[in-house]
Amino acid sequence: MSHQKIKIPLVEDYLSVYKCLGELTRLRILNLLKHGPLCVCHVQDVLGEPQPKVSKQLAYLKRHGVIESLRHANWTIYRLSGEPGSILAQNLKCLEDGAFQESVFLEDLERLRQVDTSAACLPGEG
């Protein structure tokens, strides 16, 4: 078992969710995490943003229950924490068909594909 569930109540408050989604770095992070868990350094590499910036936005999302974290050796793995059907899940679905088609997000995914293969800090899944 790779991810122990440290349950933080999901925001069931739309306003919070929209605020989470209303910032580019956070949207980019969610776009990435939609494709699977990632450690901070990978997010950082893919986004090309400074470490504190990434770390802070991850903390923000975690604080609002949108993502969960798991310590794995020296790395912190983040992943989406939404149950299917949750507010966030609904919105991410909307995003999938729309926003995430925008070039910023596609480019991120392209870079993710390159980083992801040589992943050394990914937890054994399954």
Added chain:
Amino acid sequence: MSHQKIKIPLVEDYLSVYKCLGELTRLRILNLLKHGPLCVCHVQDVLGEPQPKVSKQLAYLKRHGVIESLRHANWTIYRLSGEPGSILAQNLKCLEDGAFQESVFLEDLERLRQVDTSAACLPGEG
């Protein structure tokens, strides 16, 4: 024909839409307008918020192409400007099933029902 279409390009930028949705007054306004056009004074009455505050948020939403305005005598009528299928429309649909079930929004609708009947400044619809 009641609403002449003064076309302002709809925001096809998710970030902008989420920012529009990420503020309580604006969410409340959209919840109201989802049930039909309204003049400023009605919005104001229903929300119980000061006139400049309401007017500014309406201006914000209009500036971002989310709503349209129409002058009708002394009143300004606002209504949603989204085409079906637009980003906003999708999100409003999400909202309909979820956020707008929260008490704030339900209470607003209750107050809207009372105000709406005695409407003197509504444009002749249909």
Added chain:
DNA sequence: AATAAATATTCACTTGAGGGAATATTCACT
């Protein structure tokens, strides 16, 4: 043209969010 109602805008203020640089923390390894 003067007035009043409805709405928009300006101004001044405050607050919170985001950013970078630096520092602290946590963990593995020796």
Added chain:
DNA sequence: AGTGAATATTCCCTCAAGTGAATATTTATT
């Protein structure tokens, strides 16, 4: 215990957004 890598946090700064009070604008009415 000491070191280095990965991550988190703090400090400080700046800027944008929201707010209320006051004022301007628009329109109908007289």
